[in-house]
Amino acid sequence: MTKSRVIWITGLSGTGKSTLAQEVVLHLKAAGISVVMLDGDELREILGAVEVNADNHGRNRRLALAMQYAKLCRILASQGLTVVIATISLFHEVHAWNRSNLPGYFEVYLKVPFDELRRRDPKGIYRRFDAGDLSNVAGLDLPVDEPFAPDWVVEFEQGQTVATLVDELMKTIKVKQSK
Numbered sequence: 001m002t003k004s005r006v007i008w009i010t011g012l013s014g015t016g017k018s019t020l021a022q023e024v025v026l027h028l029k030a031a032g033i034s035v036v037m038l039d040g041d042e043l044r045e046i047l048g049a050v051e052v053n054a055d056n057h058g059r060n061r062r063l064a065l066a067m068q069y070a071k072l073c074r075i076l077a078s079q080g081l082t083v084v085i086a087t088i089s090l091f092h093e094v095h096a097w098n099r100s101n102l103p104g105y106f107e108v109y110l111k112v113p114f115d116e117l118r119r120r121d122p123k124g125i126y127r128r129f130d131a132g133d134l135s136n137v138a139g140l141d142l143p144v145d146e147p148f149a150p151d152w153v154v155e156f157e158q159g160q161t162v163a164t165l166v167d168e169l170m171k172t173i174k175v176k177q178s179k
Contacts, residue, residue: 005104017086040087090144
């Protein structure tokens with residue numbers, strides 16, 4: 001594994017990005033790697049884009065935010081940190097920029113069918129969309145770009161565990177497991 005890298009975990013709302021990222025960070029820390037986690041929801045709050053409206057959740061603002069996230073990742077990685085980021089940010093422009101500008105860029109794409117996302121719906125996004133109370137929902141009325149060539153794709157399987165996924169990812173990026 002390179003000294004610093006960026007592990008970009010992407011997928012639609014409810015795919016488990018933050019859950020996976022938190023566990024990856026724990027494993028990397030246990031392996032003695034200097035790591036920081038960034039979460040899209042927290043970054044939206046910091047950057048003042050929390051209010052649900054077309055300005056904050058439309059394509060242009062989402063793209064601008066994703067580029068800010070990517071540039072923050074570059075700054076942190078340039079200081080020798082491994083950055084694990086959990087964000088929707090499904091834009092070909094961002095993925096291309098990341099590949100060209102982020103050290104050790106590793107793209108993880110969590111692919112979960114909409115029926116499962118609607119079942120999970122931890123933030124009530126799909127329920128509110130279906131009720132007509134919410135618009136600009138990534139993957140529904142707001143088109144997203146499925147990654148062209150993610151480094152690792154997780155296709156949803158009933159009964160998958162986060163622990164199994166983390167173990168597979170650690171093997172893929174060649175990090176020794178914690179004991």
